[in-house]
Amino acid sequence: MNKRNTQQRRHSIITILNQQGEVSVDELANRFSTSEVTIRKDLSTLEKTGLLLRRYGGAVAVPDESAGQFSAKLSPNKLAIAQAAAKLIKDHNRIIIDSGTTTAGLVQQLNDKHGLVVMTNALPLANAIHELENEPTLLMTGGTWDPHSESFQGQVAEQVLRSYNFDQLFIGADGIDLERGTTTFNELTSLSKVMAEVSREVVVMVDSDKIGKRIPNLELAWQQISTLVTDDRIADSAVKNIRAQGIEVILAPYFDQAL
Numbered sequence: 001m002n003k004r005n006t007q008q009r010r011h012s013i014i015t016i017l018n019q020q021g022e023v024s025v026d027e028l029a030n031r032f033s034t035s036e037v038t039i040r041k042d043l044s045t046l047e048k049t050g051l052l053l054r055r056y057g058g059a060v061a062v063p064d065e066s067a068g069q070f071s072a073k074l075s076p077n078k079l080a081i082a083q084a085a086a087k088l089i090k091d092h093n094r095i096i097i098d099s100g101t102t103t104a105g106l107v108q109q110l111n112d113k114h115g116l117v118v119m120t121n122a123l124p125l126a127n128a129i130h131e132l133e134n135e136p137t138l139l140m141t142g143g144t145w146d147p148h149s150e151s152f153q154g155q156v157a158e159q160v161l162r163s164y165n166f167d168q169l170f171i172g173a174d175g176i177d178l179e180r181g182t183t184t185f186n187e188l189t190s191l192s193k194v195m196a197e198v199s200r201e202v203v204v205m206v207d208s209d210k211i212g213k214r215i216p217n218l219e220l221a222w223q224q225i226s227t228l229v230t231d232d233r234i235a236d237s238a239v240k241n242i243r244a245q246g247i248e249v250i251l252a253p254y255f256d257q258a259l
Helices: 003-020 025-032 036-048 076-086 101-107 123-130 155-161 190-197 236-244
Strands: 022-024 053-055 058-060 094-097 117-120 137-140 144-146 151-153 166-171 175-177 181-184 199-205 217-221 227-231 248-252
Touching: 003 022, 003 025, 003 036, 022 025, 025 036, 025 058, 036 053, 036 058, 076 101, 076 199, 076 227, 076 248, 094 101, 101 123, 101 166, 101 199, 117 123, 123 137, 151 155, 155 190, 166 190, 190 199, 190 217, 236 248
Parallel strands: 094 117, 094 166, 117 137, 166 199, 199 227, 227 248
Antiparallel strands: 022 058, 053 058, 144 151, 175 181, 181 217
8 A cells, every 4th residue: 555545545544534523443344445554543543643542442523622723724744744743742841832834733742741841922822731631740931922922932931941940942933944954033042042051952943845945034053953854755855954963853744634
């Protein structure tokens, strides 16, 4: 079974699930003329990207209250990137999660981590972190509200950040300049730089279609970045170029929603 047929089948499974509310492994195996082992693998992959919930003998649709605040904004690809990034987080780590839709997906992956300290500058993210069952210690930057980025910015936020040190920063970007680093449309980049300064490791989370975008405002130079997490549509030449900068590149599977 080639990759395209696998994507088509998984897309069809989500369509059936949304129509029926639940499906069984046996039903899907008969419908697609494939093995139950293959269907179970499909369901496991789709659950990891937040598209369904596994149940004994099958799966059910994600209820609205379980889908989370960001489910409407997050594509399966952003969730896959978030899942890959979450594997870098160890129990008891002190992390910063910057505002953004891709970084928001990371919150959903934190429930199996223990003893976390999580700082954010975004109210929606803080609310989502507060709802986690494992109850990580939540810190907020405070500062001046910026409606463009829907986050707190400014000197107060910077001063709060400098009062701590962190293991990891998870941050998005509007674009990736292969020569310079991450770029953004937002001219308020000073807080991002402070976040990077107080973090031992900087993890950038972006879709591959942002690779090569040369937006005027440089946010973080390659020297400040440790790891790039993106999807596997990125060109091999771009991966080679980024790794040449000393950056670890982690590739999440791309889920073709057009299929």
